[in-house]
Amino acid sequence: MKLLNELYTVMKTYHMYHVETISAETKLREAERQEGRVKGLSGTGGGVEPVFGLRIEERHQRRNAARKMEKMREKRKAKYSENKLKTLKARNEYLLTLEATNASVFKYYIHDLPDIIDCCDLGYHSSLSRALRTYLSAELSLEASRRAGLEVLEGAVEGLDPARDRQRLLGLYPTAFCPPLRFSFQAHMGDAVTQIASQPQLQAELTLRLTQLQTRLASLKIENEEVGHSDTRTLGRTPSAASTRTARLTERSCSAPRPIVHTQSWSWLQRLESFLITHLNVHLTITNCA
Structure with missing residues (x-):
């Protein structure tokens, strides 16, 4: 936020100086136009008066007006140069601040933000990885034990032999x-016949x-x-x-x-x-x- 506020301030300063430069340039052009018109009427450098029949007082007034317009032009030119220099400095400052702000924002989102997220991680991924690996190891051991039990059961089924x-x-x-002992013929009262x-x-x-x-x-x-x-x-x-x-x-x-x-x-x-x-x-x- 500090960089953004500074960038906004520099931008507003640049815009203000640029507006003043445009205004000073407009005033300078207007002064030059008026000076040219006055010089065209009064003449310069001791030449022949273009308008004949004018009194000396009028010529003197026009010369004074020309000198005033020249001074105004010089003053506005100096003001324009000053504003132009300020605008140039403000533009350079704005461009430098803009580049620094863009670099800072880029650094924040590309480098600083991942580092901040890593600092806030607090070992979550490593803990989750260890927990899941422990779970996978337990499941694999259970599966191996179940497979071994099924193989033992299959062997027992294959080994079933009723006989x-x-x-x-x-x-x-x-x-x-x-088998018990064979039943023998039990003779009754002296009967000795044992065949059919x-x-x-x-x-x-x-x-x-x-x-x-x-x-x-x-x-x-x-x-x-x-x-x-x-x-x-x-x-x-x-x-x-x-x-x-x-x-x-x-x-x-x-x-x-x-x-x-x-x-x-x-x-x-x-x-x-x-x-x-x-x-x-x-x-x-x-x-x-x-």
Whole structure:
């Protein structure tokens, strides 16, 4: 504001002196014009009077008027020169002040203002940068931890094996899951017959029973095969070597008599079928011979 006030004062001074110079120049031109007119009427330098018949007094008055006009012209010329010099000085001062003001304003907006803003910053950007970097580091660590957890979960999903888990469960609880002892025939009051006996009266019934058992065993075999294939497709894998080893360990861990862990769910049907067919055929043969 101080520079602007000084610039305004210098500008007003320049304008004032310039107006005075213009006014003095106008007055000087008017005085020169009047002096030229008076000199044209009275004549100068002792020449012949241009107007004849004039009295001496009139010539003397005109000469006095010419001298007065000359003095006025000289006075106005001096005033004009003085005002012109003042105007020149005021213009130079105004131009210098104008250049200094422009330089100061430019320096303020280009250099001083950024420095002032930096001083008022009070470390805001550095604090914000540290806070955001800390936040980004925490988020990246969280993302890495989440990714690692997802990879572990994916590995656990890939490692799911129902057959292996089943064999492990059987191995952990051998007493509960090992086959029990075979039921033995309990004779009643001296009855020592431990085989299936056949009589002519029972031959037709036993033959029908044999046919029904064979049909039922065949259907059960087909059904178990379909169930086994369906389980294999559902699980998407076959029992691995680890499952086989686990099954063997389970067999060894059971108490005597050693339990039999079957690799196929329908193997007991085959043994039952062969047992029934063999015994029924034997007894039917004995009955026919008798």
